[in-house]
Amino acid sequence: MAMNKAERVFLKANRAGLDLPLFTQEQRSVTQSVGVLLRAAFDPPKRRMRTILDDISFDLGEGDRLAIIGRNGSGKSTLLKVLVGAYQPTRGEVVSSGSRQALLNLSLGFNPEGTVVENILLRGIAMGSSPAQAASTIDEVLEFSDLREKAGHRLRTLSSGQRMRLGFAMATSAQHQILIMDEWIGAGDASFVEKAKSRLHSRVDSAQVVVLASHNFQLLRRICNLGMVIEEGRVAYFGPVREAIDEYKKIYQATPEYIARRKAELGKTAS
Ligand SMILES: Nc1ncnc2c1ncn2[C@@H]1O[C@H](COP(=O)(O)OP(=O)(O)OP(=O)(O)O)[C@@H](O)[C@H]1O
Numbered sequence: 259m260a261m262n263k264a265e266r267v268f269l270k271a272n273r274a275g276l277d278l279p280l281f282t283q284e285q286r287s288v289t290q291s292v293g294v295l296l297r298a299a300f301d302p303p304k305r306r307m308r309t310i311l312d313d314i315s316f317d318l319g320e321g322d323r324l325a326i327i328g329r330n331g332s333g334k335s336t337l338l339k340v341l342v343g344a345y346q347p348t349r350g351e352v353v354s355s356g357s358r359q360a361l362l363n364l365s366l367g368f369n370p371e372g373t374v375v376e377n378i379l380l381r382g383i384a385m386g387s388s389p390a391q392a393a394s395t396i397d398e399v400l401e402f403s404d405l406r407e408k409a410g411h412r413l414r415t416l417s418s419g420q421r422m423r424l425g426f427a428m429a430t431s432a433q434h435q436i437l438i439m440d441e442w443i444g445a446g447d448a449s450f451v452e453k454a455k456s457r458l459h460s461r462v463d464s465a466q467v468v469v470l471a472s473h474n475f476q477l478l479r480r481i482c483n484l485g486m487v488i489e490e491g492r493v494a495y496f497g498p499v500r501e502a503i504d505e506y507k508k509i510y511q512a513t514p515e516y517i518a519r520r521k522a523e524l525g526k527t528a529s
Pocket residue numbers: 278279280310328329330331332333334335336337
């Protein structure tokens with residue numbers, strides 16, 4: 259993960275696409291309970307591949323902050339997962355240079371049976387740190403998350419707010435060059451939210467490349483210079499953030515005719 263300071267930081271997607279398996283069940287009649295039970299046992303769901311993302315390209319360099327905009331289910335979170343390497347693209351590629359940090363699902367990957375300290379160590383090692391480096395973050399993470407008195411407690415005994423604080427403190431304890439985020443931190447009690455906001459601002463300001471998916475346009479305009487509108491897993495617009503937001507609003511307030519035309523256009527560009 260360590261890189262020479264002189265190396266250029268970038269994040270590129272080159273015609274990236276992702277297909278995932280989708281499990282579907284034939285419509286079953288629910289009038290006969292015995293029949294329903296038999297069919298549930300002997301008629302397993304059918305598996306077919308579904309295109310979630312297609313033909314996504316961009317080239318982000320130092321200073322770029324990309325907003326990912328789109329309706330629910332358009333593919334924003336999945337794109338971020340491809341960018342952080344959680345999914346390998348089925349087509350095309352994602353290439354990057356620089357240390358990457360994801361702020362996606364903050365409580366994902368915890369070991370519920372491990373203690374808070376063990377989880378800090380495990381997460382650090384999983385992120386590429388040496389055991390000694392991971393151990394050196396323990397004190398700061400406990401302090402920031404305000405969980406010092408819970409250090410030896412098993413993770414499953416923590417409240418969801420405490421887990422979120424721990425996840426946030428771990429994910430933001432070091433400055434990275436590329437930051438990939440899903441929405442802005444909002445949970446937690448007031449004093450933590452204030453502290454978290456100020457840390458996040460400093461991490462965003464000091465990162466060279468930022469990708470942020472959000473429905474908060476005010477925030478996106480403030481943070482980002484570029485915007486990408488995702489519609490049904492494809493790029494509907496890519497350009498300056500203000501224009502991307504305007505384009506998204508057009509699509510969002512669209513008539514059925516406009517949606518049909520957009521679908522036809524997207525179909526043409528994809529082929
Ligand atoms: N693991 C998966 N297997 C199959 N389909 C998936 C999987 N993950 C997501 N999808 C589908 O991919 C599409 C895009 O989902 P995604 O979570 O990326 O949307 P989103 O734009 O982030 O939505 P939201 O704004 O609601 O968070 C959805 O139709 C979703 O059902």
